[in-house]
Amino acid sequence: MTFKSFLIGMLASFGSAWLFVIAIPTAKMGSLEPLKMSAEADAEYYQRKTSGRLLNGSEIYSANACYACHTQLIRPTTLGREIWRVDSAGICDPAVRLDTRRETSPYDFQGEAYAQIGINRMGQDLSNFGYRAEVYAEAAGMTPEMWVLSHLYQPRNSALHIGDGGQKINVSWSNCPSQPQMFDKTPLNGQGSKLAIATDLEDETQIIPSEQAIVLTNYLLSLKRDDALPEKLDHSPKQLEGADSN
Numbered sequence: 069m070t071f072k073s074f075l076i077g078m079l080a081s082f083g084s085a086w087l088f089v090i091a092i093p094t095a096k097m098g099s100l101e102p103l104k105m106s107a108e109a110d111a112e113y114y115q116r117k118t119s120g121r122l123l124n125g126s127e128i129y130s131a132n133a134c135y136a137c138h139t140q141l142i143r144p145t146t147l148g149r150e151i152w153r154v155d156s157a158g159i160c161d162p163a164v165r166l167d168t169r170r171e172t173s174p175y176d177f178q179g180e181a182y183a184q185i186g187i188n189r190m191g192q193d194l195s196n197f198g199y200r201a202e203v204y205a206e207a208a209g210m211t212p213e214m215w216v217l218s219h220l221y222q223p224r225n226s227a228l229h230i231g232d233g234g235q236k237i238n239v240s241w242s243n244c245p246s247q248p249q250m251f252d253k254t255p256l257n258g259q260g261s262k263l264a265i266a267t268d269l270e271d272e273t274q275i276i277p278s279e280q281a282i283v284l285t286n287y288l289l290s291l292k293r294d295d296a297l298p299e300k301l302d303h304s305p306k307q308l309e310g311a312d313s314n
C-alpha cells in the first residue's frame with residue numbers, strides 16, 4: 069500500500085463518518101426551533117401509569133377486597149361536591165397558590181387490571197391517600213410507610229390518629245379489617261429488624277410485615293391522582309374556591 073492510498077483511505081473512512089454523523093444532520097436539523105414544554109399543553113404526555121411493584125400492590129388491594137369499602141373516585145361535580153372535600157380530590161393550598169383538585173379521569177387507572185373505583189364508600193376515598201398518609205404520619209411522629217403498615221396490622225390503633233391539639237382520636241369503632249395474615253411474629257434477635265412495627269421485649273418477639281404488606285403499602289402511598297390533565301379531559305369546574313369540609 070502506497071502512502072497516497074493510505075491517506076485517501078483514512079480521509080474516506082473519517083470523512084464519511086463526519087459527513088453522515090455531523091455534517092448532514094447539522095445541515096438538516098441545526099435550524100430546528102427547540103420545543104417549548106408547557107404543563108397544560110403537554111400534560112397528556114405525563115400521564116401516570118401504574119406498573120411493576122405498584123401493579124402488584126393494586127392486585128393485593130383487589131384480592132383483599134379493599135374496594136368493598138373504599139372508593140378511588142372523585143365524582144363529577146354535577147353529581148356532588150366531592151371536589152371541595154378537604155384533602156380528598158387533591159391539594160389546595162392558597163398560601164402557595166397550589167390547587168391540584170380535580171375529578172377522577174379514566175386515565176388515572178392506566179396499567180391497572182381493574183379501575184378500582186370501588187363499590188361502596190364505608191371508609192374514605194383513597195384517590196389521594198398518598199398525601200393524607202404523609203400528614204397523618206407527621207402528626208403521629210412516624211414515617212408514612214410505618215403509619216400504613218401499622219394501620220394494616222391494627223386499624224383500631226388510636227396512636228395513629230393525632231388531632232390538631234395533639235390529642236389521640238378514638239378509632240376503636242373502626243371496621244377497617246385488620247390484616248394479620250400479612251405480618252409475622254418472629255423471635256427478637258439482637259437489635260431486631262428495622263421493619264418491625266411492634267416489639268414485645270418481655271416476650272422477645274417482633275411483628276414484621278411480609279413482602280405483601282410492604283407492596284400494598286407502596287401502592288397505597290402512591291395514590292396521588294391529581295396530576296394535570298389536558299383541558300379536553302378535565303371537566304372539573306374551572307373556578308374552584310377554597311376547601312370546605314362538606
Ligand code: HEC
Pocket residue numbers: 129132133134135136137138190191192197200219223224239242243244245247284288
Ligand atoms: C368493611 C369495610 C372496609 C374494608 C373491607 C376495608 N376498609 Fe379501610 N377503612 C374502613 C373504614 C370505616 C375506615 C375509617 C376508619 C379508620 O381510619 O380505620 C378505613 C380507613 C382506611 C385507611 C385510612 C384512610 C384515611 O384517609 O384515614 C386506609 C389506608 C385503609 N382503610 C386501607 C384499607 C385497605 C388497604 C383495605 C384492604 C386490605 C381496606 N382498607 C379494607 C373500612 C374498610
